[in-house]
Amino acid sequence: MPNTKGINKVNSYNLNLTVNNKAVLVAIEPHLTLLEFLRDRLRLTGTKEGCSTGHCGACSVLVDGEPISSCLMLAAEADGRNILTVEGLVKNGELHPIQAAFVSEGGLQCGFCTSGMMLAAYALLEKTPRPTEAEIREGLAGNLCRCTGYHKIVEAVQQAAKVVSHG
Amino acid sequence: MADKKNVGQPFPRVDALEKIRGLAIFAADIKLPGMLVGKFLPSPHAHAEIIAIDTSKAEALPGVWAVITAGDIPAEAIYNPSSRFHAFLARRFTVFVGQAIAAVAADDLATAEAAIELVQVSYRQIPVVNSFEDALRADAEAVIHGQSTETTRGSAHAQVIFTAEEPAGSEDRDGPSPNVVDENVFSYGDLESAFAESDIIVEYNYTVPTVHQGYIEPHAVTAHWDRPDHVIVWECVQGAFDARNLIAETLGMAHGKITLNSTEIGGGFGGKGEGIFAPLAVLLAKKAGRPVQLVLTRQEELLGANPAPRSLIWLKAGARQDGSLTALEAEILVDAGAFPTGWIMSNITATLRDNYRFQAWHLRGREVLTNKASVTSYRAPGSPNLSFAIESHIDELARRLRIDPLTFRQLNVIREGDLLTNKELQSPIGAEEVLAVLAEQPEWKKAAGERWATDGLLHGRGLALGSWAGGTGPAGALAILDAGGQIRMVIGTVDLSGSFTSLAQIAADAIGIGIDQVVINKANTDFAPFAPMSAGSQTIYAMGAAVKEAALDLRARMVRYVAHDFKVAENELGVDERGVYLIAQPDKRHAFETLYQLGSQWFAEYGPLIGQGSAAQRQRAPGYAACIAEVTVNPRTGKSTVDQLMIAQDVGKAINPLAIEGQMQGGVTQSISMALWEELLYDEQGQVRNPSLLDYRMPTAVDVPMIKTIIVEVPGGDGPYGAKLVGEPPMVPAVAAVANAITAAIGVRINDLPITPERIWRALQSAGKEDTTR
Numbered sequence: 047m048p049n050t051k052g053i054n055k056v057n058s059y060n061l062n063l064t065v066n067n068k069a070v071l072v073a074i075e076p077h078l079t080l081l082e083f084l085r086d087r088l089r090l091t092g093t094k095e096g097c098s099t100g101h102c103g104a105c106s107v108l109v110d111g112e113p114i115s116s117c118l119m120l121a122a123e124a125d126g127r128n129i130l131t132v133e134g135l136v137k138n139g140e141l142h143p144i145q146a147a148f149v150s151e152g153g154l155q156c157g158f159c160t161s162g163m164m165l166a167a168y169a170l171l172e173k174t175p176r177p178t179e180a181e182i183r184e185g186l187a188g189n190l191c192r193c194t195g196y197h198k199i200v201e202a203v204q205q206a207a208k209v210v211s212h213g
Numbered sequence: 214m215a216d217k218k219n220v221g222q223p224f225p226r227v228d229a230l231e232k233i234r235g236l237a238i239f240a241a242d243i244k245l246p247g248m249l250v251g252k253f254l255p256s257p258h259a260h261a262e263i264i265a266i267d268t269s270k271a272e273a274l275p276g277v278w279a280v281i282t283a284g285d286i287p288a289e290a291i292y293n294p295s296s297r298f299h300a301f302l303a304r305r306f307t308v309f310v311g312q313a314i315a316a317v318a319a320d321d322l323a324t325a326e327a328a329i330e331l332v333q334v335s336y337r338q339i340p341v342v343n344s345f346e347d348a349l350r351a352d353a354e355a356v357i358h359g360q361s362t363e364t365t366r367g368s369a370h371a372q373v374i375f376t377a378e379e380p381a382g383s384e385d386r387d388g389p390s391p392n393v394v395d396e397n398v399f400s401y402g403d404l405e406s407a408f409a410e411s412d413i414i415v416e417y418n419y420t421v422p423t424v425h426q427g428y429i430e431p432h433a434v435t436a437h438w439d440r441p442d443h444v445i446v447w448e449c450v451q452g453a454f455d456a457r458n459l460i461a462e463t464l465g466m467a468h469g470k471i472t473l474n475s476t477e478i479g480g481g482f483g484g485k486g487e488g489i490f491a492p493l494a495v496l497l498a499k500k501a502g503r504p505v506q507l508v509l510t511r512q513e514e515l516l517g518a519n520p521a522p523r524s525l526i527w528l529k530a531g532a533r534q535d536g537s538l539t540a541l542e543a544e545i546l547v548d549a550g551a552f553p554t555g556w557i558m559s560n561i562t563a564t565l566r567d568n569y570r571f572q573a574w575h576l577r578g579r580e581v582l583t584n585k586a587s588v589t590s591y592r593a594p595g596s597p598n599l600s601f602a603i604e605s606h607i608d609e610l611a612r613r614l615r616i617d618p619l620t621f622r623q624l625n626v627i628r629e630g631d632l633l634t635n636k637e638l639q640s641p642i643g644a645e646e647v648l649a650v651l652a653e654q655p656e657w658k659k660a661a662g663e664r665w666a667t668d669g670l671l672h673g674r675g676l677a678l679g680s681w682a683g684g685t686g687p688a689g690a691l692a693i694l695d696a697g698g699q700i701r702m703v704i705g706t707v708d709l710s711g712s713f714t715s716l717a718q719i720a721a722d723a724i725g726i727g728i729d730q731v732v733i734n735k736a737n738t739d740f741a742p743f744a745p746m747s748a749g750s751q752t753i754y755a756m757g758a759a760v761k762e763a764a765l766d767l768r769a770r771m772v773r774y775v776a777h778d779f780k781v782a783e784n785e786l787g788v789d790e791r792g793v794y795l796i797a798q799p800d801k802r803h804a805f806e807t808l809y810q811l812g813s814q815w816f817a818e819y820g821p822l823i824g825q826g827s828a829a830q831r832q833r834a835p836g837y838a839a840c841i842a843e844v845t846v847n848p849r850t851g852k853s854t855v856d857q858l859m860i861a862q863d864v865g866k867a868i869n870p871l872a873i874e875g876q877m878q879g880g881v882t883q884s885i886s887m888a889l890w891e892e893l894l895y896d897e898q899g900q901v902r903n904p905s906l907l908d909y910r911m912p913t914a915v916d917v918p919m920i921k922t923i924i925v926e927v928p929g930g931d932g933p934y935g936a937k938l939v940g941e942p943p944m945v946p947a948v949a950a951v952a953n954a955i956t957a958a959i960g961v962r963i964n965d966l967p968i969t970p971e972r973i974w975r976a977l978q979s980a981g982k983e984d985t986t987r
Contacts, residue, residue: 074851091238092235141243149226152226197919
């Protein structure tokens with residue numbers, strides 16, 4: 047049964063979705079955004095809030111494989127769907143090749159855009175396993191980074207693409 | 214001394230694993246039991262007197278725990294009407310749109326927002342001081358309401374000031390307008406005759422708009438009163454001690470009653486120095502009796518959170534036919550917003566001339582106030598503004614003299630021992646070296662592209678030199694030998710730019726061990742020795758010196774113990790990854806773990822091993838960088854694209870090349886963006902017209918090219934292992950390199966930033982050079 051404690055039952059929504067391969071069944075207030083739900087209810091704070099208007103990409107998560115700004119989606123809209131956040135990238139204790147490449151190539155500095163950036167890269171490589179530099183830049187164009195100038199992020203995605211396509 | 218095994222190696226960031234797994238704790242990730250949401254009411258007016266505030270309806274709203282106004286500021290608080298820190302909550306007057314008028318703490322964000330709407334304020338509007346013309350008028354409204362318009366610096370304000378102690382020929386500080394708050398004048402030589410000797414003289418105005426630092430993480434702060442007279446604060450700031458001092462000063466608290474934890478920081482670039490919003494959270498938490506978290510929205514950031522200043526720089530410069538520079542005259546106006554900065558105009562005025570040799574100069578800078586958000590530092594504060602002006606001007610002189618712009622710079626560039634504007638002598642710098650390196654690049658050697666290529670597009674190449682004198686504060690550090698032989702470096706500094714990785718490399722080499730044997734422990738203000746703000750590119754230079762000293766001290770103490778234990782002389786011992794050993798007999802040794810045990814067990818003969826680093830202010834070690842940009846311009850649309858960007862930078866000694874390249878590429882990108890896209894637009898009433906990331910345009914991955922970096926190492930300064938400043942110099946030259954490339958492409962100089970498609974198109978139209986391929 048969903049945990050409805052503390053919630054006005056008339057004004058609640060039974061949300062049933064998958065987050066990082068784990069089924070989640072929980073009653074929420076229907077006005078919660080997916081970002082608020084992930085950060086405040088599930089305490090998955092790896093997803094960041096940079097603008098709350100869908101322009102910076104720091105809150106990007108994958109919904110059924112598509113990168114979206116979780117600040118612009120209601121959690122209720124994610125009902126029945128499959129969510130991947132940065133916390134779901136590690137499999138069996140192993141870093142995903144995108145994570146490993148961001149570390150080795152210097153693709154992160156402050157780290158605030160990094161979660162969203164890596165998920166955008168993940169979605170890109172799913173569709174385009176061997177992207178050109180232009181395709182990488184296009185694929186990351188919804189995610190602002192202020193530290194790196196994107197150079198080493200592009201190199202990290204190139205490196206990850208090599209590993210993923212050989213794997 | 215052990216060989217350098219770690220310094221010079223491209224180690225990945227020591228904090229990378231937390232960050233790429235989403236586990237690093239940023240300021241807005243803090244969650245405490247019973248924590249409330251804080252929110253403030255931003256002023257809707259740029260200039261108004263607050264007649265009355267009625268908070269009763271907001272207080273009555275269920276779920277609201279506290280509402281504060283200026284009346285809640287303790288009487289002990291220090292208040293100076295010209296301090297931006299002290300204006301964290303408007304008192305009788307509000308002086309910019311977005312200034313906090315009142316604040317609430319409530320159960321959740323929706324309740325807090327509802328409560329803010331219930332706060333009723335009546336204002337008497339006052340004419341808005343908006344433009345430079347307004348600000349300079351003798352009969353203008355004063356922006357500061359109080360007795361003094363002197364530039365002030367509180368104890369929370371630990372920025373390095375570049376002005377000479379006694380500026381030559383300093384004029385009357387009281388300008389004709391109440392809003393001229395600071396004035397610097399520097400004169401040298403006989404200006405008139407130097408101009409008379411000139412074969413050409415060029416005169417232009419250069420404007421740079423207000424821009425924002427653009428860190429992706431908004432300001433966030435959490436305050437928790439754990440005892441009636443003691444507060445714990447978690448905050449994303451560049452200077453933990455500065456932030457603590459700011460709270461003490463603005464709320465009249467003893468420093469010891471504040472524990473400040475600097476969290477991970479999602480970019481700062483100068484904009485999160487002292488954390489100007491903490492006093493709101495601290496006051497709210499006190500009144501509510503519960504922890505309060507305040508996180509800014511992006512709109513609040515762009516409205517009121519301390520952008521970088523607008524400037525107007527008029528330059529007149531002369532040169533001889535042989536390419537030697539003669540005279541430079543400058544009038545500099547800096548719009549500081551509602552409060553004086555105390556250093557940005559001074560930096561511009563005192564360093565504008567310093568990249569080149571002139572016979573004579575007269576430089577006058579004035580800082581003025583307007584009813585806009587108070588400005589602060591942004592990566593090399595003021596230097597991109599001055600660099601855009603002087604490097605455009607130098608380029609124009611070279612163009613008119615028909616001398617190669619690189620050769621022209623090499624002829625006139627400043628050298629070690631030359632007189633600086635502030636009367637000091639130039640220290641060893643890499644200005645000539647970075648230019649020489651660029652001169653050797655194939656990208657520069659090849660002929661500049663044809664302006665009119667067959668594709669109907671215009672191509673151009675531009676060059677610029679830039680420098681940053683930087684900060685050099687004192688710093689302290691501790692080195693502790695811990696269980697398992699781990700070396701803990703305890704510091705109070707904030708890792709803004711990957712500095713903890715470089716600090717670990719420095720400590721490891723000082724002792725003679727591997728980087729994985731060192732851990733950098735960031736301590737809060739209760740436990741750390743003093744650390745300067747992570748600003749002015751000084752962290753490796755200043756804190757690195759303290760870390761090295763602490764590590765060497767610990768090493769010396771370990772060697773002393775072992776020498777005593779082995780009954781040998783200290784110089785018979787060495788240190789490696791496995792411990793302290795007898796050089797003549799390397800398997801006779803104490804492992805670090807053994808040394809730890811000897812200093813911590815019952816009946817220990819020695820105390821625990823602790824090294825101390827206490828580094829005084831360093832000499833200055835200015836960082837120089839030079840850039841080449843290649844652009845394409847579409848004459849039909851005015852759209853410009855940066856195709857190639859190359860930067861050479863003197864870093865003294867590269868501690869971590871991977872981190873340095875990242876700094877160079879990031880700084881260059883912000884600089885390109887300043888040249889082409891960014892501008893906070895204010896209307897005549899002081900309202901920001903573009904307070905969102907849709908309308909305030911920062912570059913995405915598709916907007917910028919790969920950035921080629923060339924690290925140059927010229928010895929100088931007294932930084933650890935010869936390191937100089939790194940983080941800020943790359944921000945300086947690219948703006949002018951791009952502008953010069955556009956001039957080369959379109960044949961017209963645009964002296965107002967950003968160089969938008971509209972400005973390019975209009976310049977082409979008025980020059981009668983519209984697209985002839987149409």
